[in-house]
Amino acid sequence: MLPTDEGENKVQKVTAWQKFKSYIWDSDAHLKTPFERNLLRKLDFGILIVACLGFFMRYLDSANLANAYVSGMKEDLNIFGNEYTYMGTCYTIAYALFQIPSTMVVTRVRPSLYLFLNEVGWGIFTFAQAAAQTSNQMYAFRFCVGMFEASFFPSILYLMGSWYNKYELAKRIAIFHLCGSLGSSFGGYLQAAVYETLDGHHGIAGWRWLFIVCGCMTVPCGLAVLLVLPDLPSNTRAWYLTTEEKAFALERAKSLGKSQPGEKKLDWSLIKRALSSWRYFAFVLGYIVYGTSCQATGYFGIWMKSVGYSVTERNVIPSCANLISAFCIFCWGFGSDLTGSRFAFVFGPLFYGLLPNGILAFWPESKHLKLFAFMTGGVQLMTAVFYTWANEILADDNELRALTISSMNGLQYSVSAWLPIVIFPQTQAPTFRRGFPATFGFVIAGLIIIVVIKMLADRDARRAAARQSQYDVKKDSESADDKAIEDTEVEGSEEDIAEIPVLGNATSTSSRKQ
Template sequence: MLTTMLPGNPEQTSQLTFWQKFESYIWDSDTHLKSPFERKLLRKLDFGILVIGCLGFFMRYLDSANLANAYVSGMKEDLQMNGNQYTYMGTFYTIGYAVFQIPGTLAVTRVRPSVFLFVNEIGWGIFTFAQAGAKTYNQMYAFRFMVGAFEAPFFPSMLYLMGSWYNRRELAKRIAIFHLSGSLGTSFGGYLQAAVYTTLDGVHGMSGWRWLFIVCGCMTAPCAIGLLLVLPDLPSNTHAWYLSHEERKFALERSVTLGKSQPGEKNLGWTLMRRMFSSWKWYGLVLGYVVYGSSCQNTSYFAIWMKSAGYGVVERNVIPSCSYLISALCIFLWGFGSDLTGSRFAFVFGPLFYGLLPTGILAFWPKNEKLILFAFMTGGVQLMTAVFFTWANELLADENEIRALTISSMNGLQYSVSAWLPIVIFPQTMAPKFRRGFPGTFGLVIAGLIVIVGIKLLADRDERRAMLRKSTAMGPGDVETGEKEIESSFNQSKDRTTAEELDVVNLV
């Protein structure tokens, strides 16, 4: 049996130290309900999943986002990119990334994630390194495709992995920390390129942008080895060296108790696909994420605008990096707030609603340069990806393979759209105002808000129906009464969640 503390046990709660009470507020809001054994297990999981996952995702974003840094630091001139070649390079990367999302993520339900993701990270490190030797933009097309193909399974697989281990009071902030490590990787790329450009440009006859790819490729290998040695795989097949037999058994029991189905419980095939496509969840979550993700493209053109505005090489590498630091802070705040309050909808809808402001400014492109700078700097505030994927993990907790397929579909199909949408609305020949691109993303923000409200309404309806199915059988004349009782029970469950949150605050 699970050995967690029982809620509302004052004797157990009073035994907590001040730090443990503080941790209940600042980290996991249900810490005071957990036994020392469970808290120790979570610390080990955070080391094995969160720390090593963040390092890998940091490198994944650094290795994929360095193209923009290289482009504005001499690659454009060296490879004679005078048309839309930069856009096409992004497209080839996106095609590789999108095509291998679903098969790659589904593979980790059958193959140990530590081994599979290690192979993939080594692969994208090799092709990141290879870009340093590109002589033509055609070669860069091939290298970018391979980088995207090897990077594809990492993000959705890690989301699936975290969703298999953590509960609803733990998951969102950890996904947020994992996700913001990508923003830090993008931000670090700007500082790294600025340092490389000023110290290595011309060394051994190579341009600074080529040295950037060499440095990034060399940094990737140690992170890949860390994945192989530390990632704990899944609760059902973990053999992590730092987990005892009792901790592995407890973790599996905990996962099952949380209602998370395990790999292999259902066969793959047409039956699985039929179940997935017969539910609104796949359509709603995929559509919502595709629309939302497509609305977040504005910040990718920050450095290009700065170059057209006359900023120097170092400035257009460093200043956009500051916007990614703002994004990273907001990503964590949205995940922390979502776990603390227990609300997914508020922290999905709210940040995207703010997105109307920066996308609106860029859509109308005012003459005031400071407003444009403000829009680019704060465009990442709308990033609530971590909470969105947490929401998806929870809505599909009882369907293991469908959860993996849906998460990879969300990310993969969003990148599939990103493979061609920038060519249509963000052609480089329309830089820097992009009179189709910025108004288009403004419309996508509005559409995303509408879809998110629809997901919330359908999720609430399903919860009411689940309560009704669990209730005792009623006669035909009791239907109306039963529906009122279910509605009352549904509202009371939300009240209980709020009461738990207040209890956590009172601990401090």
């Protein structure tokens, strides 16, 4: 039963402090009851904290390959040619292959249990990389890490989209996503610290210690997922939510137009809906192009090594670039929720990407210009808002939403599995005369697709509004007809009643006569 205490549910008068907080956090906070605000605080605890910790570790564990490579792994494993690229490719192939099935699983299996098993799995294979002796072993370990990590990102995005409304979602996805940049950033500082303090300790090289330390951090985060993640509104068993809060959260999700798991079957009709919908194709293609346009910054450390930066500098300076990215991700998500615009905070950041990608594409002589391009390339990261946009436009079809979100990420990684081999071969380092011009072109293509999505979404919104208007007119007309019929029936009933003799009065009159 939902709470009925009027004092508890009454929307309180907005104070200056509450109005200020609405600009910092949820812009509709002043419209929420204390009960609803308390529910959101609990959800933020259960979803955001666990999601951020897990994604931090997912990026730390995936990005530590680059940190290890420039910190001695290349020499110890005798890596040559494109073997380093193949290691990344093995990870990417596994990550891409298991995206869609993993996300579809969490529409039927509790996300807390499934994600717990996967996070423990990638923690185990993170440990295993510390014992690698050959490139072939690293290929296998990286594949396994990618396989277990595949479920986390799209499943959390799907889960967030199931709980939060349009004034809450983008900033929370942004906070979740920026933890990836923080994880990459922290990886550089962690490797620098490990290299300086643990290199050679117990006869183990510094880069091997990095994988050991990361594994020790990952497994406890998996336990937190099992204990704290609230699953979905339709099947939550979160220990910190009351029965009333669970019921309210489910009704809240339904009132937002979010379809629930199980309302539609997981069968071929889902594929048919996807293939017949522009929403699936536009968002998946748009994200593939956008994701590919962001790859230039991944070669920052390799360029730094080629121009003579020290091991510590090669780890720390790219970490500063990741902090810039994290700050921008935070700003784009908060700005999108505050203004209510998804398009502006998708198009705007990517439009800036023309500058750093253009610099790297033309490869000027200036070392400082190239450093600026690598440092600010992450400003174009608007992933959080893009996923929020997809979550909202597909809110009316739960299974299609899960399929689209996982396809966006999975197919983008599928392209990333082979495209870097073609456009970013290590034999062309550090100038990558095919790679950087290609990412510049992908930025332009991404901008075009985003505009097309906006046009199609606006068209559908106009059609939906027209259908709703026609429905309302028809409903009003039917209500008027029904009222007229009722009035006619009432009038007829009154006439019939007037013709019926009043037996009681007749009897009384007869009695008086007698």
